[in-house]
Amino acid sequence: MAVAASGPIVLVGAGNMGGAMLAGWLKSGVEGSSVLVIDPGPSPAMAKLIADNGVRHETGAPDGLKAGVLFLAVKPQVIDTVLPPLKGLVGSDTVVVSVAAGKTLANLSAHLGEAAMVRAMPNTPAMVGRGVTGAYANAAVSPRQRDFVHALLKVSGPVEWVGGETDIDSVTALSGSGPAYVFYLVECMAEAGRKxxxxxxxxxxxARETVSGAGELLHQSPDDASRLRQNVTSPGGTTAAALSILMAADGMQPLFDRALAAARQRAEELAG
Structure with missing residues (x-):
């Protein structure tokens, strides 16, 4: 990566998301020796990745170290327990990056003190390098820090920066939870086919191959989704017949409006 941090990248949590990020960093050229993983029990596969690439591993925060980037990839249910011992890792040049859903920057500051902080919301396709991440940076984040965080996050897919922290709740509702909606779409299509x-x-x-193939076409095509839909739809044909149901006044759009509103409300509740 072209932009450097002022200290080591400290990754807290090497589970599915943290492990995917670490693998992406190493693949993109980050030196293993510049990364410290803090995790009490990484999986055998993750332990091998760590060992094979010269990544330092600790079960807890070491004394006397200040992180360049403190990357928090732990579940929100345990973050209030995990954070207090990490306060010593935060120095004047540290940027804290959290991917813990529902935990606000105020939550983090309560444990770590005031610092440059980024709240990010990736989604699970990050595990195969096809995720998308929404991110928000507080005013203490410098342009250099933001550039470096962007480089770290983009190893799993595009990064979209939002202007306000509350927008992260909307990002969570749309793209953070979005893969589950797509998987459920596959379930519904398969069940309808069975019937x-x-x-x-x-x-x-x-159903599975149709959705994954359509997603790849959407990924590769310069056309927007509405144009691709129109390309499949012949006037008076079978697709038009189905879309007359899905695009009706009581069809998919109002259903998704309600679903995403419920997800955003729950994100706000979790944030306190």
Whole structure:
């Protein structure tokens, strides 16, 4: 990476998300020796990745170290327990990055003190390098720190910066939780196919490949989603018949409006 941190990258938590980030950093050229992983019990695969790349591993925060980036990849349910011992890692040049859903910068500051902080919301496709991340930086984050955090986050996919911290709740509702909506769409399509008489396993394979293939087409095509939809839809054809149901006044749009509003409300409740 072209932009350097002022100290080591300290990754707290090497589970699914943290491990995916670490693998991406190493693949993008980050030197293993510049990373410290703090995790009491990494998986065998993660322990091997750490050892093979010369990444330092500790079960707790070492004394006398100031992080360049303190990257928090722990579950929000345990973050209030995890954070207090980490306060000593935060120096004047440290930027704290949290991917813990529902934990505000005020929550983090209560444990770590005032610092440059970024709140980020990646999603699970980050584990295969196809995620998208929404991020918000507080006023203490310098342009250099923001550039470096952007470089760290983009190893798992595009990064979109938002102007206000409360926007992260909307990002959570849309893209953070969004993969679950797509997976449920596959379930619904497969079940509808089964009800039309297809064997359940065949219906699931067809639904799964249809959604993943459509997603890849959307990824590669310069056209927007509405144009791609129109390209599939012949006037008076089968797709038009189905879309007349899905795009009706009581169809998918109002359903998604309610679903995302519920997700955002829950994110706000979790944030306190």
């Amino acid at each position: 039309l008489g297809l064997p359940a396993d065949l219906a699931m394979r067809l």
